[in-house]
Amino acid sequence: MRDHLELLLGVVLVTGPALGISPCSFDHGVALYRFCNLTQVPHIPPTMKILLLSFNSIRTITPTSFPFLEQLQLLELGTQFTPLTIEKEAFRNLPNLSILDLGRSQISFLHPDAFQGLPHLVELRLFYCGLSDTVLKGGYFRNLDSLAHLDLSKNQIGSLHLHPSFRELNALKSIDFSLNQVASVCERELKPLQGKVLSFFSLASNNLYSRISVDWSKCMNPFKNMVLDTLDVSDNGWAVDTMRNFSNAINGSEIFSLVLSHHIMGSGFGFHNLKDPDQSTFAGLARSSLIKLDLSHGFIFSLNVRLFETLTELKVLNLAHNKINKIVEGAFYGLDRLQVLNLSHNLLGELYNSNFNGLPRVAYVDLRKNHIGIIQDQTFKSLGSLKTLDLRDNALETIHIIPSIPTIYLGGNKLVKLSHISLVADIIHLAENRLENLADLYFLLQVPHLQILILNQNRLSSCSPSPAPAESLSLEQLFLGENMLQLAWETGFCWDVFKGLPHLQFLYLNNNHLSFLPPGVFSGLAALRELYLNFNRLTSLSPGDLPAQLEFLDVSWNQLLAPDPAVFASLRAVDLRHNQFICACELSAFISWLNHTNATLRGAPADRYCMFPEAFAGVPLDSISTDGCDEEKAFQALKWSLFISVTVMLTLVLVTSLGAAKFRGVCFMCYKRAQRLLFGVSPQRLELDRYKYDAYLCFSSKDFEWVQSALLVRLDTQYSDQNRFSLCFEERDFVPGENHVVNIQDAVWSSRKIVCLVSRHFLRDGWCLEAFSYAQSRCLADLRSALIVVVVGSLSQYQLMKHRPLQGFIQKQQYLRWPEDMQDVEWFLNKLSREILKKEKKQKRGSSIPLQTVATIS
Known part of the structure; x- marks a missing residue:
């Protein structure tokens, strides 16, 4: 049933062209009538399974509005441009309806029996409909035995006094009351839900408990005898005291995931008027079997000692987007089962050896988007189960001690040179750093078990005399895009950087300003399947430049003039878009290959066009005819012969001239x-x-x-x-x-x-x-x-x-x-x-003496 519902949800979001249906029509069991200016339900054949009527002006739904549609499973009536009236048993002719969507339609009148006659309704969407508390008190959802998902978000509900009929909704799994006006909720109000197991219950964005004084001794536990997979009480303006009172009140209720994001707990940076959470704040959750706690988007500045000590079952802790600058020693004591710790987007500047003590099972630590510039040597030593460490987008200039773990993310830092540390990893992410020398790449290729290496957006441009290439028998993907390898290879060094990578399958060299490929640079890549050379300055490629087993080549956005089709003969797919093809007879073989190849050509044909001569600029290659190039070839052969003859003659003359200039003294003596x-x-x-x-x-x-x-x-x-x-x-x-x-x-x-x-x-x-x-x-x-x-x-x-x-x-x-x-x-x-x-002639007096023309030798 769940898979079936997800399929129906996906269909709701697709547009008419994607379904292959014209607007305001029906076909293949789908009736599409969005934006059709309807004021009433149109005639629908009885075979329809999906009916989409949103974005119209339908005013009233009565029992006779729909013909008997036994196969209809999804009805969308949301976002009507006029107020909507729904009368008694308005949907009784839809006995097998599974999803009813009325969201974003202002319901001016809803009869208490409007939903009667829908025994198979699984999901009811009533968000943003202007509904009040009456819809909960009046028994509107009686007899909906299959109802699993009820969405009442973004309405005007002020109280959650549930009708006793909620007790009969045995299939109910999720209820969304977010973005309403619920000021408080107590045990007696949700009593009809006791004994139920809900996958999702949301009270987010209601200002719950934050604007009124609550007598918890009378209110007691609103979730008594309930089991909740996820309880969302985020964005309610809770400070530390409110959170402490709430956690004490729900003591004993099983809540596996508590979402408390967008709170106001914590002093923030530079403020002291609000308190940071302490050991007592979450103590009431000790018996809730809490597995996931989301405290993101708040103002917590300091993680105090034994803050989460009572949450012994916790596996996921999200503290992202706070103002955390200080982790007190022992802050994580008690979290013996924690596996995921998210501290991203905070204000951490340094990491100390004691910061992560008490986390023996943590496997993933997310420290992205902090200001970390220095890490003590033993900081991660206590994390014996660590598998992934994410330090992206910090301020690290050097690294000395990194644990030997499968996945390391160090992108977006200020690393200039890698120290030769003992490192073992499957994935290393070093993009967006300041690495310049290819010696660092040689070093990284020696890391045992390395499978993926990401070095995009660095400054790799220099190369000292190449060290011996290290064999990496495990590396499969190498990302070197957006560097400056052209400058490094121009020196004549580091041409063997890929020699020891026999299992490499994907190589990215895009945006490297490459104007040439060093001879044999890919010769050792016996397993390479995909090669990305896009956004470079390559003007030509030779068949020997590429590995024989290559399947896909991307050379788009280069400066290829007249490619040799033999280069692409063995490829299954190739991207040749936006090059600078010269549309002359020299290109005829390539154009013929384009028109007859079985390889997949990425991009539209219009993206492969002539650049020269000017008369053909912008013309797609598939529009160019090669007729008449045979005569041109014969003429070209004649021109080639003449060119060779003239070249030989000029070479002889040039050699003779250079010889005479070089040995002019000997020539003069011989003369x-x-x-x-x-x-x-x-x-x-x-x-x-x-x-x-x-x-x-x-x-x-x-x-x-x-x-x-x-x-x-x-x-x-x-x-x-x-x-x-x-x-x-x-x-x-x-x-x-x-x-x-x-x-x-x-x-x-x-x-x-x-x-x-x-x-x-x-x-x-x-x-x-x-x-x-x-x-x-x-x-x-x-x-x-x-x-x-x-x-x-x-x-x-x-x-x-x-x-x-x-x-x-x-x-x-x-x-x-x-x-x-x-x-x-x-x-x-x-x-x-x-x-x-030389005898000079005597000059007449008064006349000038002519200058002798004597050559100067320098």
Whole structure:
């Protein structure tokens, strides 16, 4: 019967389209007449099982309103837009009705015999109907032998004086009096219910016992001789004194679950006008066999010593959404059978070793949404039966001692690095932390018996040189979404992170900014069935990238351009939505696969569309024709051949150019040698005519050794007969004892060219700068450009300009620079020799001297 009722309840909530029925019609045993502007019950065939008439304007229900509907089981008449009148035996033509829903209809008149003739009625919904105490006192529910669920919530009932006929409702299981105006309830009022076993009894949100003074000696136990699975007295404004009086009054009544949420017990945070519960608050419940106690959504600040000592049968304790900041040592003494403890959404900041003493059988501790930042080492040691610890959404920055239990939730904290602790678990939840290094992942993969590891929404982005991958023979699900694995894998490390996971079945790598997959990164995943790569930046996939046995692949919201259909050939399902497909002939094979594959394609066809070219942007792939791509393929082959040919030619030219640039010194020497062999070219010497020397080398004496090895040995005739120039320099050709200025003047005027080797020593040598000035005077006097400047070393233009003798020359003339690469020396000496050999034309006075175009070598 219960399963049958649940099915009917489900049908009530479905809409017309879900039932396959048009509005204001009937079919398949269901008549759907919601929002049809009805003022009376329409004609209904006798085969109907469900009749839905809510959201109309039906005013009156009489015995003749319904035809004889023997099969009707559910009638919905709730939410009429006009007041509803229900006359005597209004439903007598519905003998097998199981559920009658009148909720949210304002009943202006209800006859005491309105429900007579319904022997099989199981559930009666009269919530929010404007009913008063009369409906309880007047015997309205007589003869409802099958009635199990009565909903009278949200009415105007002020007193629970039950008619004696309630004693005859032997099937009654649940009554809901919540959201009424019941100020108090005593033993005599509920006497007709004595001896019954109810699964649910609600007096929530009535301001019960909170606005009047109750003489409990006269009121006594309202639930005497009753057995209640769940008693809901929440949201009645109970403080500690009210709760103590109530628990003492119901002493001895069997209540397995007491719901007292939304209370005002406790001092709250920063207040002391209300008391926190103490040892006496719940003492009266000692004989109630209480198994579940809900004290959530209150203001309890401190859990005092032996607070629940008398509740020896308690298995579930809900203290969520209070202001608990302090757990006194011994607070849980007496709860030897407690299995579930919920302390979530409180103000706990620290956990101490003594906090959970007295809980030998607790299996689940919920500490979510506190402010826990530190935990003492032995805090959970006394919880020998602990199976699940939930510490999500706290402020933990590090963990040192975590018990070896099957399930650990640590998500939403501030963990930056995991200490290498001894840990055994089946499920570890570490999402929404601040873990950055993949070394923590390697560490977690070594946890014995681990089956599910959740690391979503961390900052995994770095990787030190990969440690040896640890084998996890039990891991089945790995969640790594919303990290930054791209940054870690770009370093070339940690590509083997999945190598030791032979039993992994589900892998989530979504939202990791991945633009590539490391070669063979999934090669060790022999059991992988589902792979999630959605919301990344992948542009291509190769058949070897994925495990052979993979069944489902999600690559939606990537940047795939022209996928190879061979990648998806073995898949049973694939999600390819919202990629950047290029609709050209290269995509024809993929489009053909889409049109003929047996694999399940997730999402609508419109979500697989062209991105390029612009003319096809947004066009679904299933609308693209591949006709004519054969000719295009032939043309593409021709273009490919031309491309290869041109590429080879360009490569040869590029290699030749690079080789010549790389070995230019050797090439130049070979060129000169070939020139001498072919043309018999011998070193050319100048006719001295009126000049004694071909060139005067002006340099600092500190540079002599370098000048000798770099220039004199290769150019001066006195060093070798193969050289061509008669050179003058101070160390050899200046007359000893002669005035130094006279020697400089003779050298300048006796040489065809003056070559100044400007180095750092040159710039600090006053005689060198003097010689440079005489050389410039010679140029002005002869109107010839006889001065050649060679800059040696790493002197910048700025450093040269700081010296006034050189400033004018540097601004108007070009100069040579000694090459830094030794293979360019031969070429440079050849260039310098040509400058010395060059004959300059004499310029007319008044005309400007043209700049020599001399290449600089750097």
